Amino acid sequence: MTRHRWLVFSYFAALVALWEALARLGLWSPLVFPSPMAVGAYLVHALADGTLADATRVTCRRLFSGYILGLMFGAPAGLLTARFKIVQDTLGVIALGLQTLPSVCWVPLALLWFGQTETAMLFVVVMGTTWSVLIAVDAGVRNVPPIFARAARTMGSRGLHTWLKVILPAALPHVVAGMKQGWAFAWRSLMAAEIYVTILTGFGLGHLLHYGRELQAMDQVVGVMLVIILIGLLVDKLLFSPWERYLRRRWGLAL
Amino acid sequence: MICDSEEVAAKLTLQGVTKTYRAARGSVDALREVSLQITEGQFVCLVGPSGCGKTTLLNIVAGLDEPTGGNVLVDGCPIAGPGRDRMVMFQEPALFPWLNVLDNVLFGLRLKPNLGRRERREVAEFYLQLVGLQKFARADVHELSGGMKQRVALARALAPNPRVLLMDEPFAALDALTREQLYGDIQRIWKERRKTILFVTHNIREAACLGDRVLLFSAHPGQIREEFLIELPRPRDINSVHLAEHSARITRALKRHLTTETEAAA
Ligand SMILES: Nc1ncnc2c1ncn2[C@@H]1O[C@H](COP(=O)(O)OP(=O)(O)OP(=O)(O)O)[C@@H](O)[C@H]1O
Ligand SMILES: [Mg+2]
Numbered sequence: 001m002t003r004h005r006w007l008v009f010s011y012f013a014a015l016v017a018l019w020e021a022l023a024r025l026g027l028w029s030p031l032v033f034p035s036p037m038a039v040g041a042y043l044v045h046a047l048a049d050g051t052l053a054d055a056t057r058v059t060c061r062r063l064f065s066g067y068i069l070g071l072m073f074g075a076p077a078g079l080l081t082a083r084f085k086i087v088q089d090t091l092g093v094i095a096l097g098l099q100t101l102p103s104v105c106w107v108p109l110a111l112l113w114f115g116q117t118e119t120a121m122l123f124v125v126v127m128g129t130t131w132s133v134l135i136a137v138d139a140g141v142r143n144v145p146p147i148f149a150r151a152a153r154t155m156g157s158r159g160l161h162t163w164l165k166v167i168l169p170a171a172l173p174h175v176v177a178g179m180k181q182g183w184a185f186a187w188r189s190l191m192a193a194e195i196y197v198t199i200l201t202g203f204g205l206g207h208l209l210h211y212g213r214e215l216q217a218m219d220q221v222v223g224v225m226l227v228i229i230l231i232g233l234l235v236d237k238l239l240f241s242p243w244e245r246y247l248r249r250r251w252g253l254a255l
Numbered sequence: 256m257i258c259d260s261e262e263v264a265a266k267l268t269l270q271g272v273t274k275t276y277r278a279a280r281g282s283v284d285a286l287r288e289v290s291l292q293i294t295e296g297q298f299v300c301l302v303g304p305s306g307c308g309k310t311t312l313l314n315i316v317a318g319l320d321e322p323t324g325g326n327v328l329v330d331g332c333p334i335a336g337p338g339r340d341r342m343v344m345f346q347e348p349a350l351f352p353w354l355n356v357l358d359n360v361l362f363g364l365r366l367k368p369n370l371g372r373r374e375r376r377e378v379a380e381f382y383l384q385l386v387g388l389q390k391f392a393r394a395d396v397h398e399l400s401g402g403m404k405q406r407v408a409l410a411r412a413l414a415p416n417p418r419v420l421l422m423d424e425p426f427a428a429l430d431a432l433t434r435e436q437l438y439g440d441i442q443r444i445w446k447e448r449r450k451t452i453l454f455v456t457h458n459i460r461e462a463a464c465l466g467d468r469v470l471l472f473s474a475h476p477g478q479i480r481e482e483f484l485i486e487l488p489r490p491r492d493i494n495s496v497h498l499a500e501h502s503a504r505i506t507r508a509l510k511r512h513l514t515t516e517t518e519a520a521a
Binding site: 147148150151152153154155156157161165166169170172249250251252 | 317318319336337338339341342343345347349351352353362363366367395396397411415
């Protein structure tokens, strides 16, 4: 175990060392290729004066409100499309189409409808989340082995009881996988929205990235990118992966 | 409930049950005019080649599928869909992995009216004890072996106290040793709890070991071809010599039917 940790640690240390070495070679101007030291210095500075913490808080607030709205709409809608053929052929088809639309494509429409506001940003995140969650939940319910519902029927379960006590729990691993996918889409849409929608009600990580470019501050651009990656990794490793692993094991879907 | 029918003497009656599946390439006669009477407390085994309609028949009796023609009566009353009077044990255990062992057994009991919390618990624990798994009440399904899962499925089917048990190759996926144990268990439970059992299997020896009657099925169309009465004392041992004679007799009949079928087809 410790040996494994050492290997992992050395891998990342070597990566940073390589980066530093490349920067020191001076092949490119530090304006385009900042050294890890410079990026580190920016991060320390931004942490100290609170810009990073503020931006992260603003971004996370937007992310969670949009994500939760998207789940609240997408998950029940996915159940409906799985249950009723008519919903599948109407709403389901729309969802399938809209899901293929990259979320950044919602930005122009959101700007025209809502202007440079929080609502515009929320709208983009909700649109990015909803459809993928809907489709994942729908697929999850359809993947429930029919034997579960049949077994339940022989024991006297019917209608809503079967849905609440059998189909939903049986679909749970797929629903969580859908939530994870929805999260990934929400995260991407929010970054797109923050980079394109410049508003004064809150300065998020996407804005920091955007102004880093405007100011030609490459250390800031790379530093904020690292923070964005870190948040994505943390949510995945702490929020979704343990859940997913547990469900897959208990539901007998994995070894 | 009393239904007007002359056949109340039988627990389970099938009258000309027919099932035709319509597919793109034509229709399949999964069952044609199957008639059968099973009296209360009988153990009836259904054997026959793969695809002859055994599962179809069981699902129709369970009320999970509708016959194309004919009737299924329980105590002389036509069935209307699945009911707690007929519990099914499927080929796969079909346990709910999101519930632990005890909650799986409680699932059917919770749907049964007029049962208190305490009572349900006691009943579930009683049946877990009956299949020898009382120590695993709190275990998750994925922590059980294949044989243990089938035992839980058996307890789950028995718990609502159905008069009729429908079993579709319940032991097919198990090793010989576990199976032998379960033969003992099922005979004991059948005797103690006076169930009527319809048991589907591929295994002729298994059928001879468990059944009072063994019905030989033929395929295309699915029909009952021959019936054997097994009059051996119980509990029966799968390895006994007397049993071997019976199973040899049934095997010969099965082979005879198979060859006449292939000749007829040629
Ligand atoms: N849903 C279905 N649609 C079309 N044909 C079906 C369907 N279910 C079963 N059949 C056909 O009905 C026949 C009987 O099937 P059934 O599953 O009852 O066989 P079985 O005796 O249980 O076989 P096995 O011993 O292999 O389990 C088969 O020929 C099969 O192809
Ligand atoms: Mg079958």
